[in-house]
Amino acid sequence: MSAGTKAPVNPFRLHKSLNHFYNRAFTVLVWLVGIITILFICGLLFLILQKGLPKLDFAFLYGLPSEIDEGGGIGPALFNSFYVLIIALVISIPLGMAAGIYLAEFAPNNKFIAFIRICVEGLASVPSIIFGLFGIAIFVEAMGVGLTILGGAVSLAFLNLPVLTRVTEEAIRAVPVEMKNASFALGGTHLQTIRRVLIPVALNGIITGICLVAGRAFGESAVIILTAGVSTSGENWDFSLFSPGATLAVHLWYVQSEAIVPDAQEIAEKAAAVLVFVVLLINLVFRIPLWINSRKMR
Template sequence: MKTAAKAAATNAFSARSGSNRLKDKIFSLVVWGVSLVIVAIILGLLALILERGATHLSWDFITGLPSEIEEGGGIGPSLFNSFYMMILSLIVSIPFGMAAGIYLAEFAPDNKFIAFVRICVEGLASVPSLIFGLFGIALFVEMMGLGLTIIGGAVSLAFLNLPVLTRVTEEAIRAVSQEIKQASFSLGATHLQTIRKALIPSAISGIVTGISLVAGRAFGESAVIILTAGVTTSGVMWDFNLLSPGETLAVHLWYVQSEAIVPDAQLISQKAAAVLLIVVLAINFLFRIPLWVRERKLR
């Protein structure tokens, strides 16, 4: 009887194992199928945008001045403003965002007030960009009387990206193994030295990923720019004046598609969309090159 019971238990276990393996295979097939469909949709969208716009790009279009009436206008000032405002916003948001994230991860006490602060930061990270644009209007346009300017748009973009950078930095620092931190302390390093020499280098991959995301967001943002920097440029290709109007490429794309009266508005919007997509992809790629080099050196 013991032999029969043992055989029955073995058969039941084998049946359950076979059923679990079948379920695992079905689940894997479903996940792979959904992933392939999503990737195919994304690649199809990218191919459609690039096929319509990239094939018509020229250097004159990229560096030329926009036209209000005649066809053949370029995107030079708008493209420059996009890079200029993105860099200015990163100069403001990266130090403050990283500092806030490090504080929340390493120095902030574990109490209800800090928990409330984290909830607020998470909430701000998901707030629509239009809200930050309205805040920029109240601060820079009305209170400070600057009008629609590059500096107003850049700082508003920095405010938009600060919550995201704060949360990304905090989570990246917290994800570092505690053994690394304790090993640094055991070697006599101070808390500040541990953060600089151990925690940040170990968390740099996640931090750089967050920076690349907010950089791409800043380059392609339109709502904040429309409200704080305007829908026009100074008409000069290399205008570094912070008080000049700051239409960016994303805003120019929206304006041409919805408001412009130039005969080739559709073609301009397609080419501008292609340039915008190429630059955003390039930004993400360039930010990751140092990480790839660093990983190869560590191997």
């Protein structure tokens, strides 16, 4: 080759350079979008907490709500939020996990089960107000119990069931087949394999799903308005399942839209801060079993 002749361009090297450029550009784009999203979420949380947390006191947390005078609290609504949440989780967690385990381990692979999975996925994306209307049809009209804590809690359990079922099924299916076969090889029964191998390994995914539905249920308002009402019994520790069951999210909506108290805006800001703080606390509490389980699995 003479000195004045140019070397031919290697197409493979050019293709490799383009792939490297696209890879770097996509990485930068993902980082940029991720950072912007995180900053937006943190800014939103800071805005809500910054307005309400400095004004909080125990009198507000334990006080009774006021219809006319200033200085009302959120005691009954806050108690109802935890009470309804606990009842809903007690109902939905065993049923959702059992359904998920059945679909992952026992259900035959046929068109009917495939149709059931489609129905479960569809229910997981149905608006919550539909479950509220379902709760009205059962508890208010069919059973005639009215707007109660029981109706709100069971309706929330129905809302949580599809999500817990799908999360449990996917978490169980994600366990490596080798671990399951090793349990069978050591003489373990199917039930022992599920209890001692599949559930402990899939526990991270299952608890993450429980954490998501718990936070959603605690902040849910549409279902509670339709099935438990917008008022409370006026007592801080009312354990009756047939009492009105307005929660903190419902009380926040009511204060912002219907209340006539002079300090409605301040009450709404403080209630929103409590609601966000409790949801963050729920996520933190549900992370503790994950940390314990990860230490055991090492």
